[in-house]
Amino acid sequence: xxxxxxxxxxxxxxxxxxxxxxxxxxxxxxxxxxxxxxxxxxxxxxxxxxxxxxxxxxxxxxxxxxxxxxxxxxxxxxxxxxxxxxxxxxxxxxxxxxxxxxxxxxxxxxxxxxxxxxxxxxxxxxxxxxxxxxxxxxxxxxxxxxxxxxxxxxxxxxxxxx
Amino acid sequence: xxxxxxxxxxxxxxxxxxxxxxxxxxxxxxxxxxxxxxxxxxxxxxxxxxxxxxxxxxxxxxxxxxxxxxxxxxxxxxxxxxxxxxxxxxxxxxxxxxxxxxxxxxxxxxxxxxxxxxxxxxxxxxxxxxxxxxxxxxxxxxxxxxxx
Numbered sequence: 520x521x522x523x524x525x526x527x528x529x530x531x532x533x534x535x536x537x538x539x540x541x542x543x544x545x546x547x548x549x550x551x552x553x554x555x556x557x558x559x560x561x562x563x564x565x566x567x568x569x570x571x572x573x574x575x576x577x578x579x580x581x582x583x584x585x586x587x588x589x590x591x592x593x594x595x596x597x598x599x600x601x602x603x604x605x606x607x608x609x610x611x612x613x614x615x616x617x618x619x620x621x622x623x624x625x626x627x628x629x630x631x632x633x634x635x636x637x638x639x640x641x642x643x644x645x646x647x648x649x650x651x652x653x654x655x656x657x658x659x660x661x662x663x664x665x666x667x668x669x670x671x672x673x674x675x676x677x678x679x680x681x
Numbered sequence: 682x683x684x685x686x687x688x689x690x691x692x693x694x695x696x697x698x699x700x701x702x703x704x705x706x707x708x709x710x711x712x713x714x715x716x717x718x719x720x721x722x723x724x725x726x727x728x729x730x731x732x733x734x735x736x737x738x739x740x741x742x743x744x745x746x747x748x749x750x751x752x753x754x755x756x757x758x759x760x761x762x763x764x765x766x767x768x769x770x771x772x773x774x775x776x777x778x779x780x781x782x783x784x785x786x787x788x789x790x791x792x793x794x795x796x797x798x799x800x801x802x803x804x805x806x807x808x809x810x811x812x813x814x815x816x817x818x819x820x821x822x823x824x825x826x827x828x829x
Contacts, residue, residue, distance in 0.1 A: 620792070621794075621795070634804075645799040650794050653794050655817070655818045657819075657822070658819065659823055
């Protein structure tokens with residue numbers, strides 16, 4: 520009787536602990552935006568950019584076009600390449616969970632060099648410690664014509680069991 | 682079957698109840714039948730005396746006897762299983778302590794985003810980063826006007 524109770528108690532108490540320290544799966548939400556400044560009073564946001572209005576409103580533009588919105592679930596040990604525009608490609612490794620609750624991510628934005636011989640170069644290479652659900656905004660890359668490329672990234676995490 | 686009228690007297694003699702011990706003793710010296718009967722009785726009594734004595738419970742001892750049984754039964758019910766129970770309880774207590782510690786201390790507050798390294802291979806470009814008050818990290822690639 521006492522033995523059964525003890526074992527049951529251990530299992531019950533060990534369950535939340537195992538969940539808390541279990542493997543987590545990460546998912547990236549990515550907004551690719553073309554930001555421009557046009558002669559207009561009001562700021563215009565494309566449909567699909569609602570979730571990032573606040574982040575974009577800090578930029579010196581008044582026209583935001585939703586180029587694409589993606590959600591990517593990472594598998595183990597993979598490098599993900601996402602075509603952003605005809606000029607830029609995003610490359611990202613699978614986020615690795617750290618002990619402090621943040622995720623280590625290596626992120627590169629690749630483009631072709633301007634000078635011949637044209638080769639792939641890093642428009643941006645960065646290593647980040649990302650807090651889940653806190654956004655990262657990458658800006659400054661020029662687009663053909665006018666405007667700049669704006670990326671907004673947000674990492675979300677779910678338990679493996681779910 | 683040949684019998685002797687003195688056999689009952691011989692039995693009373695052996696039981697210590699005879700009133701005429703000398704006469705019976707004199708008869709035993711003359712009567713082979715009674716002498717044989719006496720030997721048989723002595724052998725039977727000797728055999729019975731070798732058996733362990735069975736305790737006899739008197740009526741006034743019976744309530745104490747039942748109380749003893751009840752006390753022993755209730756004591757064995759209360760005994761939780763000795764060493765096994767002690768070890769199980771110790772293990773359960775340890776798990777409770779660890780789980781409580783994990784639940785109430787937790788992994789601590791999660792820090793803000795951090796840019797560990799940043800670089801660009803674009804000509805005439807620099808990269809800066811900062812964190813806003815609401816936790817949004819901005820990485821800004823600043824490129825000269827004539828460079829795409």
